[in-house]
Amino acid sequence: MPLLTWLRPNPFDIRTVVFAKHAQHVVLIHFPIALFITAVDFDFIAYWTKRRTFADAAYYNLLVAAVATVPVVVTGVIAWQLQLEGQKLKGNLLLHLLLGSLSAVLICLVWWLHFGPRKKMDEPPTYRLLIEAIAVLVVMATAHVGGFLSGVMFQSETVLDDLGRSLLKLRFGLLSNPIAPAI
DSSP states (O other), X not given: OHXXXXXXXXXXXXXXXHTOSSHHHHHHTHHHHHHHHHHHHHHHHHHHHOOHHHHHHHHHHHHHHHHHHXXXXXXXXXXXXXXXXXXXXXXXXXXXXXXXXXXXXHHHHHHHHHHHHHHTTOOOOTXXXXXXXXXXXXXXXXXXXXXXXXXXXXXXXXXXXXHHHHHHHHHTTOOSOTTSOOO
């Protein structure tokens, strides 16, 4: 039994987590995404209801999201260096890097748009809502491309694609045997 334990890594061993080649980025990325989208929701609610508590919640979520982008960007670059040994990026990897960098800048910009007026006890500019909406779309696009890179999207997309083709063929009478479609 000790030999078997030695061959299989322990998921509760801190070395397994810290020294994994790319796992940190995949784990950490969820925090700024969730915090930022929640902050934008709170900010829109604060704008419509004029309630200060929602504005405060939005500000602190934005603050933590902006701070959380730093380790996410660092671990993303480290994953690129370790997994691909610093190769030149192309395709979806390059797109993910560009969108990720833009997302980090936009998250920090949105926080900064809240920070300045908050320091002066003033209202943030109204145009921030448009920037927030654009930033959410960029963050979502970045996450979508990242999902493809991690391999999560390939399995579900293939299943949905096969199902969609089968339904289209069935709808237009292109299948001879609807129980066992041959695609």
